[in-house]
Amino acid sequence: MPTYSDNGPDPSEQDTNLPPPEQHARQYAAVRDAHETELIEDYVELIGDLLDHAGEARATDIAARMGVRQATVARMIRRLNDQGLVTNEPYRSIFLTERGRTMAEESRKRHGVVLQFLRSLGVDDATARIDAEGMEHHVSETTLGIMHEFTRRQNNGGD
Amino acid sequence: MPTYSDNGPDPSEQDTNLPPPEQHARQYAAVRDAHETELIEDYVELIGDLLDHAGEARATDIAARMGVRQATVARMIRRLNDQGLVTNEPYRSIFLTERGRTMAEESRKRHGVVLQFLRSLGVDDATARIDAEGMEHHVSETTLGIMHEFTRRQNNGGD
DNA sequence: TGCACAGTTTAGCCTTGGCTAAAAAAGTTT
DNA sequence: AAACTTTTTTAGCCAAGGCTAAACTGTGCA
Ligand SMILES: [Mn+2]
Ligand SMILES: [Mn+2]
Ligand SMILES: [Mn+2]
Ligand SMILES: [Mn+2]
Numbered sequence: 001m002p003t004y005s006d007n008g009p010d011p012s013e014q015d016t017n018l019p020p021p022e023q024h025a026r027q028y029a030a031v032r033d034a035h036e037t038e039l040i041e042d043y044v045e046l047i048g049d050l051l052d053h054a055g056e057a058r059a060t061d062i063a064a065r066m067g068v069r070q071a072t073v074a075r076m077i078r079r080l081n082d083q084g085l086v087t088n089e090p091y092r093s094i095f096l097t098e099r100g101r102t103m104a105e106e107s108r109k110r111h112g113v114v115l116q117f118l119r120s121l122g123v124d125d126a127t128a129r130i131d132a133e134g135m136e137h138h139v140s141e142t143t144l145g146i147m148h149e150f151t152r153r154q155n156n157g158g159d
Numbered sequence: 160m161p162t163y164s165d166n167g168p169d170p171s172e173q174d175t176n177l178p179p180p181e182q183h184a185r186q187y188a189a190v191r192d193a194h195e196t197e198l199i200e201d202y203v204e205l206i207g208d209l210l211d212h213a214g215e216a217r218a219t220d221i222a223a224r225m226g227v228r229q230a231t232v233a234r235m236i237r238r239l240n241d242q243g244l245v246t247n248e249p250y251r252s253i254f255l256t257e258r259g260r261t262m263a264e265e266s267r268k269r270h271g272v273v274l275q276f277l278r279s280l281g282v283d284d285a286t287a288r289i290d291a292e293g294m295e296h297h298v299s300e301t302t303l304g305i306m307h308e309f310t311r312r313q314n315n316g317g318d
Numbered sequence: 319t320g321c322a323c324a325g326t327t328t329a330g331c332c333t334t335g336g337c338t339a340a341a342a343a344a345g346t347t348t
Numbered sequence: 349a350a351a352c353t354t355t356t357t358t359a360g361c362c363a364a365g366g367c368t369a370a371a372c373t374g375t376g377c378a
Binding site: 017018019021023024025026027028029030031034035042049050053061064065066067068118121122123124126127128129130131133134135137138139140142143146147150 | 176177178180182183184185186187188189190193194201208209212220223224225226227277280281282283285286287288289290292293294296297298299301302305306309
């Protein structure tokens, strides 16, 4: 007796049928939500990394690493400031607030889990870095935990 | 003698150091590129699914499943038409062009690989569907191939 | 047949996140 | 100190993708 007998539709049909409209809509809504916070997170994470590795986070460096113009960075910095994530004085380095540091730390951790998971799957480093940069914002806590555990096992088994 | 001796930086430093600025910038650029085509692909894929499963793709149904207003859908349909992906006459169902069908098919395949990969990792169905909807657009061909192979092995081993 | 209602389209608003050009401030060199 | 260069900021343009409100079309039912 299969264990899925009273557990929803036959798995063999699970791929060919569409989910009910409301569930389907929630999928896309989750993606839109992720996209709203995505760029903010990447900026905060990058600023944290620059502070750690270079000692300061200048607009020029942020622009170079983001691959955008300084004007774009300047306006984003203002937004981060408005949201209480960074402090900045004109013509000076940018610093993270307590909230900013928390967000940077969480993003860094999440990014690392996804990146190492991809590496442990056998994806080459450059590709893994590109994929992780986008995927990280669309991975639920559930999936993140599973990825982390997978990586841990992979690394232990490889000793 | 470790095999990575002449193969770039010591792996133990690979996570703590930032990539060179140009490579870093390319990461973010890849994400921005993905976001440009992402919504188009989801619309085309959804229209294809509706045509297959419901026989026609009406704006109302698209709006309900996307979780957006009909006005939003109407304008998107015009864009898809401009790009030669759909044909549509006023107040009638939407159909895919040859190009549209190709895109729908590719998206459907890619979406399926990511979804089944997540399931085979042990992620529950509802969560897997949400994560796949976002992740699918940020998975390189390389990673997609590895995911596919992983899923295949997992399923064969489970027999 | 005519009318009401559901579906569709259009017009116009807003925010986000790119961009360029130009002004202003800071830093460096002579 | 003055001049030059780099960095930062500001102003304003554009496209994408949400939204509401209102006009329009088509369909089904009285
Ligand atoms: Mn990212
Ligand atoms: Mn999809
Ligand atoms: Mn998607
Ligand atoms: Mn995305």
